[in-house]
Amino acid sequence: MHLNEEELEVLRIIENNSRIDLKDLAKMTELSEADIEVTLKKLEDMRVIVRYLTVINWAKVDEYHGVTAMIDVKVTPKRGVGFDEVAKRIYRFKEVESVYLMSGAYDLSVIVEGRSMNEVASFVSEKLSTLDSVISTTTHFIMKKYKHDGTIFDQTEEDKRIVVSP
Amino acid sequence: MIKTSYVSRTIAELKPSGIRRFFDLAANLEGVVSLGVGEPDFVTSWAVREAAINSLEEGYTSYTANAGLFELRSEISKYMEKQFHVSYRPEDQIIVTVGASQALDITLRTILNPGEEVIVVEPCFVAYAPLVTMAGGIPVTVQTSKDDDFKLTPEQLEAAITPKTKAVLICSPNNPTGTQLEQAELVMLADIVKKHDLLVISDEIYAELAYDEVFTSFAAIDGMMERTIVINGFSKGFAMTGWRLGFVCAPKEISEAMLKLHQYAMMCAPTMAQHAALEALKHGMQDVEEMRRSYRRRRNYIVKSFNDIGLDCHKPGGAFYAFPSIEKTGMTSMEFAERLLKEELVAVVPGDVFGESGEGHIRCSYASSMEHLQEALKRMERFMKNHS
Ligand SMILES: Cc1ncc(COP(=O)(O)O)c(C=O)c1O
Numbered sequence: 001m002h003l004n005e006e007e008l009e010v011l012r013i014i015e016n017n018s019r020i021d022l023k024d025l026a027k028m029t030e031l032s033e034a035d036i037e038v039t040l041k042k043l044e045d046m047r048v049i050v051r052y053l054t055v056i057n058w059a060k061v062d063e064y065h066g067v068t069a070m071i072d073v074k075v076t077p078k079r080g081v082g083f084d085e086v087a088k089r090i091y092r093f094k095e096v097e098s099v100y101l102m103s104g105a106y107d108l109s110v111i112v113e114g115r116s117m118n119e120v121a122s123f124v125s126e127k128l129s130t131l132d133s134v135i136s137t138t139t140h141f142i143m144k145k146y147k148h149d150g151t152i153f154d155q156t157e158e159d160k161r162i163v164v165s166p
Numbered sequence: 167m168i169k170t171s172y173v174s175r176t177i178a179e180l181k182p183s184g185i186r187r188f189f190d191l192a193a194n195l196e197g198v199v200s201l202g203v204g205e206p207d208f209v210t211s212w213a214v215r216e217a218a219i220n221s222l223e224e225g226y227t228s229y230t231a232n233a234g235l236f237e238l239r240s241e242i243s244k245y246m247e248k249q250f251h252v253s254y255r256p257e258d259q260i261i262v263t264v265g266a267s268q269a270l271d272i273t274l275r276t277i278l279n280p281g282e283e284v285i286v287v288e289p290c291f292v293a294y295a296p297l298v299t300m301a302g303g304i305p306v307t308v309q310t311s312k313d314d315d316f317k318l319t320p321e322q323l324e325a326a327i328t329p330k331t332k333a334v335l336i337c338s339p340n341n342p343t344g345t346q347l348e349q350a351e352l353v354m355l356a357d358i359v360k361k362h363d364l365l366v367i368s369d370e371i372y373a374e375l376a377y378d379e380v381f382t383s384f385a386a387i388d389g390m391m392e393r394t395i396v397i398n399g400f401s402k403g404f405a406m407t408g409w410r411l412g413f414v415c416a417p418k419e420i421s422e423a424m425l426k427l428h429q430y431a432m433m434c435a436p437t438m439a440q441h442a443a444l445e446a447l448k449h450g451m452q453d454v455e456e457m458r459r460s461y462r463r464r465r466n467y468i469v470k471s472f473n474d475i476g477l478d479c480h481k482p483g484g485a486f487y488a489f490p491s492i493e494k495t496g497m498t499s500m501e502f503a504e505r506l507l508k509e510e511l512v513a514v515v516p517g518d519v520f521g522e523s524g525e526g527h528i529r530c531s532y533a534s535s536m537e538h539l540q541e542a543l544k545r546m547e548r549f550m551k552n553h554s
Binding site: 009012013017020024027028029030157159161162163164165166 | 183185188189192193198200202203204205207209291292293341459463464466467470471513515536540
């Protein structure tokens, strides 16, 4: 589907700040607020804009107990539906955060979140590896997130420029 | 008592820049939101910084050729061809300099005989007239007008020319007005330049930051290649101000003469920065594009917001400055800027420091985060309400 330059510009801006004020967004794009609303609605209806999320650094929150694992999954594709059917069987589990079809040594990359390593381990052994088409799994636990979705978690870069210059 | 001054008369008589005074005022206050910064708010991209670090690790710590690394000059040559459709030979037409600043300096010192005049178009970058003076020339200022969007008109140019005129110094997109000259306007100016056999010194340091019209280099205008000296660099478009790296492209006769001066006065531009610039040209154009988009958004935002709060502001085509009129308030630019700083802690630069015709305006740099711009606008709105 083709988008025009205004639609692309709206996407580029809200990709990094979905909470931006409609008025400011209108000024930045030189569109009217009404046009912005129509554009957003259209992009939402087309599911180009799928959801508005918040990037949270949970590692800073003491109350949070959770682990994330990236699981490499090898599967046998099914005649007619290829990988889509097994992918669907996997992504419907609520523990599963993301599922990607990959090129290379394995087929599906599955990201799973649980409250503990045990919880993830039992998900893998009881739910994932027992699926008919799954041949093998390799589980990697994430130890620390440095950068997520383009955002560096530890970054507090102050402005190093002098206040007035030619 | 010392009777003789140790400082030369030329230097003693130079006026200190009005920007400096304003810096001193602003630097001593807490909580200032600054629209006074004349450089990008982006940190140089990591790929470029990493290339410089790597060059140090590899031990590239010696001088380069006087004109700069040949590989860098070759990339500059390709870049000029690709972006601006002008072709300069890396062998004898390109010199890598310590910023556009040094490029301007060696240009003026190379072309001027004592007493020759350079037409300086104001409002402009604060260094132009002093650089002409220090090169032994005489700056002849032309005051552009708000009614012409601060563009030099052919009539104004014609009227400023005397038998002593050697060159015209033009900057587009401009600091402080953001005004960009269109191709047709360059053609008309070029006709006059050719008629009077003058040189053009074209400061194209903001060429990458053109938002509406495609940027045209003065050298790309028919018949201008042989009488144009193009000044450019990495400071603005590539967000590399602190690296101090620029370049100058000129007809062979001039660039060879310039190189004599450059080799005696500078040897060469910093080696580490040259390696960084090489990376920037080879793989950094995507970053330039993203920064340009980001400035464009902020320009749209600030210009619309200024007009909304009663600061008449023409939409500038390039650079990262808005130059709104403050005439309605009845204050001078200096008064306005000082009071805005004292009362609302917002730093802007009074327009008159860039030349007489800047009076009645303030320079507001939008090379600042959206959050900063929003805060500045909130404070300026209050200021305008209190003073209307
Ligand atoms: C119009 C203009 N020319 C030249 C320069 C100097 O740039 P550089 O950092 O390359 O010396 C500036 C910097 O503010 C400028 O605005």
